[in-house]
Amino acid sequence: MTARVREFNLFLQDYVNLNQTRIKTLQTRVSNLDDFLLEDSTLADVIEDGLVPQGSFAHKTIIRPFTGNDFDADVLLPMEEQEDWEPKKYTVELQKALEASSRYEEKTILKTRCVTVNYAGDFHIDVVPFITRADGSTYITHRTNNEFLRCDPKAFTSWIEEQARATNGHLIRVIRLVKYLRDRSSIQTPSVVLAALLAERVRSFAGVDDYTNVATTLVSLVEGLHEYIGSMTSKPWVDDRIGQNLADRLTESGFKNLQSQVKTWAGKMRTALDADAAESVEKWQSVFGDNFGAAKKESLVLAGAALETYEKRVAPGEQRLPEDFGIPIRLDPKHRIRVVGRAAATTRAGGRFRQISARGNHVRIGRKLRFTVEDCTVEKPYDVYWKVRNAGEEAANLNDFRGEIRQSGDSITETSTFAGNHWVQAWAVKDDVAVATSIQDVTIVPS
Template structure:
């Protein structure tokens, strides 16, 4: 059984970090940045600060057994031509050491300075620089090197996937973080967990596969289990917003192998709890996953359907729009495809990765390619869907699904109409859809 009210109560009372502590976090970050902005040595290098990770994605959970929770933010600094990468981290630490408030709270890590509020939380301050050549980087202190990053792109990707999942992806991530911290049977960095779960969200019957929290949890875990089955050895784990950067250095094969085994086990437990028709037996099965804190709510709880503002069904169909579910294919899943979008060079305009640029102007050329773990041969289908008043007025909402007949595994488009559009790709083999991806295209 779904036990929707039980999930609502469990998230509200046990999993979610309460608003008071989130407000205190914001106050602390404000005080930290104020100290850095007024520092005599590096204050003039401050540009802005950007929440990242669980804080930016709104997936922070209440620490288990009153342990500290953690939050990260990027400290955007001016580039100093004569500084080595490690100098940025060293100088930020020195600034904290000059502060009476923080000198006893600061610890230097490999990529951040950590400010510890004992018994409550720690805040990781990550120096972040935009280099003269446009690269966005953070610092690896031990190797004295810059590492590419795309923080806003990752957050945008996360929001995109959460929207496809009717707002349920964030809840699934929180629940799996809780299972990780409660059971302590597997270890996985939150950024890797977010990536692995987000990549499982597919453009296939989204309204039903992600209709509520227990349904989304069962669906995403089953798809993750199927994908992990393909890889006994840890595969490359690229940043969805920055493909040249991988997260593999944050994990190892033993941790990955154990995670793979535990996901198979917990996916089977979730399916058993979901499919059980007897309420008492279903509750016992859910408690095997989450523990006894998952219990009958003390008051009436709001059902965990899509959050306010997020659709539980698709938007109105465009005149010529098609859906891959209507092509007579069956769903198999278990694989991955990723759309890579490049804005092609044009005099006077920005170009490069659309994930990095986030938006593109009209009358630009886009080049879409894919990467996938589905072995050839397979069929690739594309869908381009426009939105907004301009496309509507010109009868250009599009939405047809077309076969990649020349097997170029690529597609070129021109940005003609302002609006938030999207492109989707579907990998089909032997009459079954094995993987899909979705890429927003914002034209202004």
């Protein structure tokens, strides 16, 4: 078995992932739009909360656009239900509010379920009115049918995040890779359906080796998907996490194409993973094309550059439990903990703290953050050791990667100070051995 970790990392970086400049621009545009709607728009009085990332933007599975296509960010706009408004009025009033601004004038398109804001370049933002009705259920609106549509994208995003944790984060990379393959094939499966089908294949009780790296996770999930849909004679049930079938978005012929393609991918991927080192790159190229294993020159330069951002790698001065505290890590499958991050709604830390997983772990700068150990199955007494790690260009420029470990209680507080992909990790230490751990990712977006 040859995992080809380096080749997968470079292939994702060069050909699959949306580059960091585009991501930062997108995050900044969403932040600016959020500020306008909350503070300066004619809708400010009926808006309940800031924009909530959803879909690929929330799940961090946006990929580089295929030839001739652009990319987009979907965001929810939480609005108070208005007794005298028909469902169709929410999108109409949203467009009016945007068009009343010189910043967004003549940049919007009124669509069935959203208002699209177009920007120069190759991306746009779809703003979806999101209503919590009197019974507590959440809805979006369908303008042409003039009706409310039951949905809960926050619940779906939280579920994707939980499944990603179980795969050491590799589920997100697998979804990107499969979307890359989809865009270059004959299948037309919506991204949300692909994401759900792959996430459903995650086994929280799986052996450690299943999700050790991108290659093993990819093969495990795609083979699992083939085993699940391969013999089906009609479309499957794909839960949207509130009991509705996402597969309704597939045609029967589209599902048959997906079945066939997944079977082909699963066979080729298994062959590539099992190949010896001398043949593995060529076998993976039969799946992803000749660009796999052919890193761009600028990527190799960046890999050796002095400005190292330490994304999920040990940073200078970062502490480790065994080396710095003499605490061995022996994770026990019967023990688990879960770190849950919550953020204040405003810079003034007013109102309740909101769980960040429902927002794709996106947090604005200047928010108070609280991290809590929950769902712990380790019998008391035990100690909790915490690590906060910064990453990204701003952390590198400030030389502020952190990474110190400290013993504390079941919760810690922090502040979102600068942009980047950061994370918080906790260990439950029983009898001087770390028996369980959990990581909460935190994406702090630029203002």
